[in-house]
Amino acid sequence: MIAPGARRIAPGAMLGVLGGGQLGRMFAMAGHRLGYRVAVLDPDPDCPAAGVANIHIRAALDDAKAWDALAGECAAMTIETESVPAEALRYFGARMPIAPGERALYIAQDRRREKHFLSTNGFATAPYREIEAPSDIEAHGVDALLPGLLKASRFGYDGKGQHTVRSRRELVDAAQQLGGPGVLEQRVDLAAELSVIVARSADGRTAVHPVPLNRHVAGILDLSVVPAQLPQDIRSRAVAESLRLATLLDYCGVLCVEFFLTTEGALLVNEIAPRPHNSGHFTLDACHTSQFEQQVRTLAGLPLGDPGLVMPQQGVAMVNLLGQLWADGEPCWNEALSNPNVRLHLYGKSTPRPGRKMGHLTCMADSVTDAQVLASRIRAASQPAAIS
Numbered sequence: 001m002i003a004p005g006a007r008r009i010a011p012g013a014m015l016g017v018l019g020g021g022q023l024g025r026m027f028a029m030a031g032h033r034l035g036y037r038v039a040v041l042d043p044d045p046d047c048p049a050a051g052v053a054n055i056h057i058r059a060a061l062d063d064a065k066a067w068d069a070l071a072g073e074c075a076a077m078t079i080e081t082e083s084v085p086a087e088a089l090r091y092f093g094a095r096m097p098i099a100p101g102e103r104a105l106y107i108a109q110d111r112r113r114e115k116h117f118l119s120t121n122g123f124a125t126a127p128y129r130e131i132e133a134p135s136d137i138e139a140h141g142v143d144a145l146l147p148g149l150l151k152a153s154r155f156g157y158d159g160k161g162q163h164t165v166r167s168r169r170e171l172v173d174a175a176q177q178l179g180g181p182g183v184l185e186q187r188v189d190l191a192a193e194l195s196v197i198v199a200r201s202a203d204g205r206t207a208v209h210p211v212p213l214n215r216h217v218a219g220i221l222d223l224s225v226v227p228a229q230l231p232q233d234i235r236s237r238a239v240a241e242s243l244r245l246a247t248l249l250d251y252c253g254v255l256c257v258e259f260f261l262t263t264e265g266a267l268l269v270n271e272i273a274p275r276p277h278n279s280g281h282f283t284l285d286a287c288h289t290s291q292f293e294q295q296v297r298t299l300a301g302l303p304l305g306d307p308g309l310v311m312p313q314q315g316v317a318m319v320n321l322l323g324q325l326w327a328d329g330e331p332c333w334n335e336a337l338s339n340p341n342v343r344l345h346l347y348g349k350s351t352p353r354p355g356r357k358m359g360h361l362t363c364m365a366d367s368v369t370d371a372q373v374l375a376s377r378i379r380a381a382s383q384p385a386a387i388s
């Protein structure tokens, strides 16, 4: 594998990204800002990154012919989704610098491998058991994990492929619905959720963004606030665990580690994402260097940027704008656009669906509480029904 950093890739070169969702779009925008061109692979002609990339190859992420075409154009390759087959990174890694590496993707894209990796390396997780066959459900110890969540091993995100199960009966039904391997996780009592976004260069340098406190609604991230109002030792432990994880993976690129803080005070790793993460979107407006710019820098072998807040004394809140906000037509952005403390980001998606991430708002105020109140108010005011 060719590691980024072995050779610095100069602006003007073409950077490739596998996947053209909003994360690919924001990667492309960050790449352009530093003078790079960007090529994207995604089957959807209207994918969010298509509108901004220099080249859009319309093909499936596992289309080997499309990999050849992309390899002919690009100087380095990254990803924006775990749905990319790990073989794709093996292919590109033999030809050009890649970030992240194949191993990190291979582990992070499958919950069973991820949990196994975490537990064998001494990271605390929610108690779990792999469920592959009906006999696993009959096995001793399953009852101790109920009530729990049965999560699909692959392709689950934003709460998709997840079933709440309270009894063996429900577990059997859920496993049938899943139709493939999964992980049964005990439902833990959450005091808080937080995430750590680490940028790590090929030579092992790291930069960590301020830790956001996250709130999920129906399994989907709703709100991230910074600074996280959590004891400093919790934040420090989360950062230390994330750096240990990045080192163990010999990680290059941007890595997000999501944590649960339980009501009993335990800090558990929920999952890892080998890419920028929704909970790091505040970095676009609030930090000296965004998570997407760090992705560009780690890929191109450039020095890492300063991850810190531009206005450390301020509070920041990021709220997602989901498809349901479009239920009665295009939202009204007047308030969002006229308030100097609010930044509106729209991903250029033409088909809103409930739960689909269409954009986000980042709000700044004198305190985290004020920023959160502002974000909720502006989002509510954007609803078409709110206009009278």
Ligand code: AMP
Pocket: 126, 149, 151, 156, 157, 158, 159, 160, 185, 186, 187, 188, 189, 190, 193, 216, 219, 220, 258, 270, 271
């Ligand atoms: P995931 O896709 O696994 O990150 O789950 C989405 C969200 O569901 C999490 O951010 C939590 O809010 C909730 N959740 C997932 N697993 C658990 C669990 N074991 N116990 C309690 N809440 C959970």
